[in-house]
Amino acid sequence: SSFLIQVVTIFPEYLAPLRQSLLGKAAERGLVDIAVHDLRAWTDDVHRTVDDAPYGGGPGMVMRPEPWARALEEVRPPGTRLVVPTPAGRPFTQAMAAEWAAEPGLVFACGRYEGIDQRVADWAAEAGPVSEVSIGDYVLAGGESAVLVMVEAVTRLLPGVVGNRESVEFDSHADGLLEGPSYTRPASWRGHDVPPVLLSGDHAAIARWRREQSLRRTAARRPDLLLRLPEGALTEAERQL
Numbered sequence: 001s002s003f004l005i006q007v008v009t010i011f012p013e014y015l016a017p018l019r020q021s022l023l024g025k026a027a028e029r030g031l032v033d034i035a036v037h038d039l040r041a042w043t044d045d046v047h048r049t050v051d052d053a054p055y056g057g058g059p060g061m062v063m064r065p066e067p068w069a070r071a072l073e074e075v076r077p078p079g080t081r082l083v084v085p086t087p088a089g090r091p092f093t094q095a096m097a098a099e100w101a102a103e104p105g106l107v108f109a110c111g112r113y114e115g116i117d118q119r120v121a122d123w124a125a126e127a128g129p130v131s132e133v134s135i136g137d138y139v140l141a142g143g144e145s146a147v148l149v150m151v152e153a154v155t156r157l158l159p160g161v162v163g164n165r166e167s168v169e170f171d172s173h174a175d176g177l178l179e180g181p182s183y184t185r186p187a188s189w190r191g192h193d194v195p196p197v198l199l200s201g202d203h204a205a206i207a208r209w210r211r212e213q214s215l216r217r218t219a220a221r222r223p224d225l226l227l228r229l230p231e232g233a234l235t236e237a238e239r240q241l
């Protein structure tokens with residue numbers, strides 16, 4: 001059965017890339033179904049109003065709850081996870097992507113302005129899991145770009161979408177560390193040579209070298225990931241690196 005992705009947004013054309021490339025092929029092969037809905041279809045005034053001034057004052061506008069509730073009541077199958085991208089959300093992680101890929105589908109609510117009336121997420125939690133997540137510590141103009149990112153991260157984990165399962169299993173972050181450097185031909189290129197161990201054919205030495213490169217790169221770029229490693233993930237020698 002195919003994984004059903006639904007997106008509710010006031011900029012449906014922004015989600016057009018979901019029909020391209022990887023996702024396009026997966027959709028053609030019936031592995032994933034994508035439906036994009038325009039929130040304004042559920043407004044009831046002539047101006048198709050989706051926003052209003054914030055209670056308590058403050059800058060900007062807030063998205064009104066009623067159009068969202070009508071949209072979600074119509075498109076969200078009971079029990080389906082609702083994902084709400086927001087700069088105030090929990091960090092989106094590869095673990096979340098893997099967890100969500102094992103579910104029957106997802107509904108994404110794309111906020112604009114200063115966000116969606118909080119009661120929508122509270123109300124939606126009565127009918128299934130709700131995940132308020134951010135894709136990074138920067139503020140976008142809306143949730144649509146975040147949805148493109150999360151849809152790509154989730155769908156590439158669906159069985160059959162990425163040809164080479166190995167490349168999925170050995171993803172960066174799969175063992176909690178960053179991927180080390182990669183090389184291909186030519187062995188010597190503009191005065192830069194491929195590390196000789198990779199041409200040695202000594203697979204044990206290559207594995208050791210790759211592990212060390214991952215550790216060094218993780219320590220340099222993402223020391224926070226090292227702190228999060230489970231007990232025993234690093235040998236004593238590796239901790240010394």
Ligand SMILES: Nc1nc2cc(Br)ccc2s1
Nearest residue numbers: 085086087140141142143
């Ligand atoms: N990092 C993120 N920024 C934003 C901004 C808006 Br507006 C909606 C969702 C997100 S996720």
